[in-house]
Amino acid sequence: MLNVIEYEKVIELAGYKREDFSVCLGCKICASVCTVNDLSIDMNPQELLSSLFLGNTIEKDNPLVRYCTNCYRCTSACPWKIRIPEVVRALRESLSVASPFEKAFKGSIDIWGRVYEPYVFLKAVPFLLKEGYIKYMARWTGYISVHLPHKVKRI
Ligand code: SF4
Numbered sequence: 545m546l547n548v549i550e551y552e553k554v555i556e557l558a559g560y561k562r563e564d565f566s567v568c569l570g571c572k573i574c575a576s577v578c579t580v581n582d583l584s585i586d587m588n589p590q591e592l593l594s595s596l597f598l599g600n601t602i603e604k605d606n607p608l609v610r611y612c613t614n615c616y617r618c619t620s621a622c623p624w625k626i627r628i629p630e631v632v633r634a635l636r637e638s639l640s641v642a643s644p645f646e647k648a649f650k651g652s653i654d655i656w657g658r659v660y661e662p663y664v665f666l667k668a669v670p671f672l673l674k675e676g677y678i679k680y681m682a683r684w685t686g687y688i689s690v691h692l693p694h695k696v697k698r699i
């Protein structure tokens with residue numbers, strides 16, 4: 545659970561100021577496109593932002609903190625392009641929540657310099673099986689780009 549000071553840190557860590565979230569329209573477009581919203585109605589990016597804006601309690605087992613895949617579908621659909629996955633990452637950092645997706649994303653970036661979805665999927669398989677994601681995979685395959693990535697040159 546976060547206290548008020550920690551809320552401020554989370555918002556700052558995500559690269560925002562608290563008032564930035566006041567632009568959120570509450571339209572819930574982010575929730576409607578959220579990759580993990582299939583798992584539960586509680587996977588609601590907009591509610592997570594309003595909780596932070598209002599300073600409401602956010603626990604370690606908040607579904608989005610636990611299951612967000614950092615896919616950025618919400619950001620891409622949001623009229624204000626609010627970077628919700630970065631807010632989730634800041635929350636994970638503050639609440640000491642480890643995410644198999646983040647680990648897999650980092651591994652992918654280390655190898656190819658970019659995110660390669662099939663690699664992320666393979667790395668997260670035990671977690672996906674345990675948490676019941678697998679039944680949604682047929683629907684989610686459309687999100688996965690399978691062409692082999694070119695390695696990004698490091699500057
Ligand atoms: S980044 Fe997280 S919150 Fe946003 S759509 Fe993907 S799973 Fe949902």
Ligand code: SF4
Binds near residue numbers: 571574622
């Ligand atoms: S899509 Fe953007 S503006 Fe709409 S509720 Fe989600 S975060 Fe707020």
